[in-house]
Amino acid sequence: MAAGALLGGLLVAVPITAVASAAEPDWKACLVGSTDRQTVFERAAETSGVPADVLLAVSHMESRWDAHGAAPSTSGGYGPMHLTDLPALATDTEAHPDPLGKGDGSHQSRTAHQREEAIRLGEVETLRTANDITGIPVSDLREDAVANICGGAAVLADYQEAAGGAATLADWSAAVGRYSGAADEGTALKFARQVFATLSSGESRTTNDGHRVTLAAKPVAASEEAVGRLGLADPSTEEAVECPAVLGCESLPAPYEQTGDTIGDYGNHDLGNRPVEGSIDYIVIHDTETSYDGTVRLVQDPNYLGWHYTLRSVDGHIAHHIPGKDVGWHAGNWYVNSHSIGLEHEGYAANGAWYTEAMYQTSATLVGYLAMKYGVPLDRAHIIGHDQVQGVAPANVAGMHWDPGPYWDWNHYFDLLGAPIKADRRSRSEIWTVAPDFDANTGNVMTGCTGAGVPCPSDRGTNFVNVYSAPSADAPLLADTVVGGSARVSNWGPRLAAGQKVVVNDRTRDDWWGVWFGGKQGWIQNPDGVLLPSDGQVVTPKPGTTAKVYGTAYPTEPSDYPAGVTPRKIAPLQYTIPAGQTYVLADAEIPTDYYKANNFNCATVDGVPDCIVISGGTTYYQIWFNHRIAYVMADDVTVTDG
Incomplete structure (x- = not known):
């Protein structure tokens, strides 16, 4: 048998590295030997x-x-081969414990309807299929890496046999496409292309449990013809999608509809003309806290909220809902909404489930495309988690959301974006960037992943370092002014996440450094490792003063607002x-503006226009303040080199 490889720019044949034998596979033998x-x-x-490749x-x-x-993934998949166990997901067993509600830490039970939706996608149930083929117990396929790999190999072999076998390496695109669980040909082909791109480039890394694994580069393109043999649904659509063609995004438009008797009763987003009128400065990373199917049903409800994209965990499939020019209702902060695009990723912030590489990769490809299109910087001040969004006013701070939570791998995500979180100092500075090794960063004590007060799993990589109130591991975590300093998984208060920046003010100890954090003195343990x-600049209150902190950058003067428009109240936070x-x-260079959008179809009322950007003359700066982004007025601070 032969496979495609590049030689002098041409695709030529190379041998396949493994060939199915005529004899029945000995799955017991697969389990025996070196681990x-x-x-x-x-x-x-x-x-x-x-083929091993x-x-x-x-x-x-x-x-x-x-x-x-x-531990399952966010879509109920287990182990190195991500064998999916949908019955576990549907019955709310260990595959997906009920997560805490996003924002305030209250318990958010999954309804029977949500559980039912989780298995309506047409996803293949690969764990039970592997059990049927190999006889390996379900529990082993879930929890034992050796059994899981053998089971995944069995499923792939079964899929390829059903597709008519393989004469070339590229023919395995059929099994790979089916393995994605996609119900349409476009998504299956996209997944196959991702897999064969990995095969073509090669990879090598040490796993989270210490195994060194290498895939030698072997340039082979995925076969569209092989995936076509699966007989999946035609992905073609007449709807335009704002998405790189390689991702094969699906159009599932969010409704823009009047929902009541007045022009102010409508949903679930606002019309806009960005970036011609109003800039796009942020891309907000969310997780869904329910299944993909449940999420896309919600975004198609005019009485619910609206965001721009939803991403599915099992295969990275993307649904596009709202054009980038329009303003979604997703971040809980109108200023951020009016300047952002929101991406919902299938997942749960609390329970320690892991996000699939397929979803990380498609998300990074989409974000890179959007960032280039709209001029959004590829850094952690502009590619932000929902947990970084401040409340618009003091009353909103405590209830703001905390997804995607501590288990989202920001380091890896920015590697995929081509903007790695790394040292960048070129001059003397006391500015430092937080960058814990995600896989090794398992020592953070948290509670509440599966129930109030219950310790979270201690073997999960996390994306943050704790800030302490004194230079001792026995000291309490530094209490945030609003949400305190508890170790609840939902409490962002005492945490600095990967990519965030901080000023170090005390380096007199080797194992503890002092930092300014949230208006207080804090301490970080083992700073050399995290x-x-x-480089950069810092802000300091003008001599003899304190500086107020804001959750928006709205115009401050009544004269900034047109006649008939009520000026926004600019309330400093706590x-x-x-x-x-x-x-x-x-x-x-933060835009000082307020997007007035109150009426369905931007209706003018009493001579007052709607869907207008109202700009002001006050200058604001965005700063790294605590776990969240924040704004200060330029008149209140002095800017100097860090």
């Missing part, structure tokens, strides 16, 4: 007849070869910057 992960993949390939590339796209024990030297403290300047 070294590279060796296990090779043994599973020999047993199943699946294909098996490695599929696994990398699902899990990056990581083993997560009994802080990277950075926080201040005390005299002498310094914070990192994140953006010195």
